[in-house]
Amino acid sequence: MTVVIGFEGSANKIGIGIVRDGEVLSNPRRTYITPPGQGFLPSETAKHHRSVILTVLQEALDEAGLKPADVDCVAYTKGPGMGAPLVIVALVARTVAQLWEKPLVGVNHCIGHIEMGRLVTGARNPTVLYVSGGNTQVIAYSERRYRIFGETIDIAVGNCLDRFARVIKISNDPSPGYNIEQMAKKGKQYVELPYTVKGMDVSFSGILSYIEEVAHKMLSSGQCSAEDLCFSLQETVFSMLVEITERAMAHCGSQEVLIVGGVGCNLRLQEMMGVMCEERGAQLFATDERFCIDNGAMIAQAGWEMFRVGQTTELADSWITQRYRTDEVDVAWRD
Amino acid sequence: MASRNSSSDAQLEFVLEVPFPSQREASIALQALSPDQEPRRRGITKTLGASACTLSAKWTADEARILRVSVGSFLDHLALVIETMDVFGQPVLQ
Incomplete structure (x- = not known):
């Protein structure tokens, strides 16, 4: 069995999900909601994510009933998205990956959506x-x-x-x-x-x-x-x-x-x-x-696929990127 | 601490040293904070390092304004990393 925890925070949602071989064990999420007439700005959104990320992480572990030792791999959104919120999420992912001594996987956000959609619907x-x-x-x-x-x-x-x-x-x-x-x-x-x-x-x-x-x-x-x-x-x-x-x-x-x-x-x-x-x-x-709206499980699911084919990310290469096209990713897990 | 030279192309400098309980924690903080480049490419450089239990950061900048933003953002990030270590660091050590 392979257990992957996924961290997502590229826009105004912060989500952390845990997936074990196609089964979503937990997927808590928070949304930064602005007043009518206002959009969400990068630094304010990052502040929101910063204020709740550790609570959401604890929820993800508690709901899944898992200890950090049960996790095999830490996945996070590498991009695309807003820089400041992406950094907050990447910082926590990098820190726990080292604390728990687990490999890190940087996931393309768009690939996360596609792989989650395929998992949930069974579309081939x-x-x-x-x-x-x-x-x-x-x-x-x-x-x-x-x-x-x-x-x-x-x-x-x-x-x-x-x-x-x-x-x-x-x-x-x-x-x-x-x-x-x-x-x-x-x-x-x-x-x-x-x-x-x-x-x-x-x-x-x-x-x-x-x-x-x-x-x-x-x-x-x-x-x-x-x-x-x-x-x-x-x-x-x-x-x-x-x-x-x-x-x-x-x-x-x-x-x-x-x-x-x-x-x-x-x-x-x-x-x-x-x-x-x-x-x-x-x-x-x-x-x-x-699962349509940004969530952590989708990053965990894409991370699960990547981890299973050996695509991990070294800490030094774990920088976030605001631009990251869907077709840049080598989809080694599909025929 | 920040200082300014007397020459015309003077650069501001700022050095920060952060003590950690152990070498492992200093190294984790260094590796968590190092990967992301400064959003601004020009006018500022930041160098991170760790020796023994100390994380060190050194900035050189053209303007105090740019320096303040970078240092402020670094301190926010550092605080998040330390808080994450406090909350989620224990289980593996046991």
Whole structure:
């Protein structure tokens, strides 16, 4: 049996999870929630993580019923993400790895999402849509790499949603995306927004600028409601994501789609993707908020795969990096 | 302690020495704190080392402002490492 503890803190969530051969033993998490209209800044987020990380670590061990001696390997997020929060998490991971005399594994955050999604859903070789506050990529596996077929050319889809939420002061608790999703259910009219698919890629910054410019005018003149804007934004950006996912599937001859990342727990996105899959006779795999949203277990799971094929990280090489592309990782654990 | 030379291209210097209960702990702190580079590449250098039970850090910087940010951030990180050792260091030693 191989037990891996995973540390994640690349954005506003701090999570520590323990995985033993595909079984999640514990996965506690805290979220840094900012007031409506405000995003999370690196140094404030790092302070939040700093204040709770040791408590979360103790919870992870207690819930799993394990002692440090039972752990075989310490995995942590090497990148991509915000520098200051990444450093906090890496510091604790490096320290406990040495205290407990366990090897360290630096994990690519995106790979963590993919491997967790594969574990939880049982998808074998899916086309992956990875959608979160910091990333938007369509990925397919080929010859030991997760290859990026399409991605955003500017901001992530989740960043577009988060920033729209700030414009009309939607609460960030539990997350702006969740609140947009709930409001969108009450939307009655579709407001036309720019639709920006460019080949295999997508762009969201123009949509955000447009909606930022018109939102207050339309709301104050009663042309539409905030719910209508939530609905219209979701329909537009999710259609774009479904379109590029379908195109990637056609290229790869794939019959499986896996949605991962924080935006992936949006049920409307899952529903739209499901319709496309049904039309193609393909199968959709998605997970709920426990595993879609950043968490420690996903880093533990990717770390488990890496550790089992001997990919460990020397302390001297354990620096964090804000930029770390999905296709840089040698996926030695897959055929 | 910080000091300034009289020459025109004067550099600020700051030396910090942190005593640990044992050589092992000083070494753990050194290896936990060493990997990440300064976010700012120019205008400041930081060198870490450990001998026996002491962790040492030495900075040279062009401006006090940059030095303060770097030292402040280092002390925050050091405090986290020490706290982690206090809370999670025992089981293996037993």
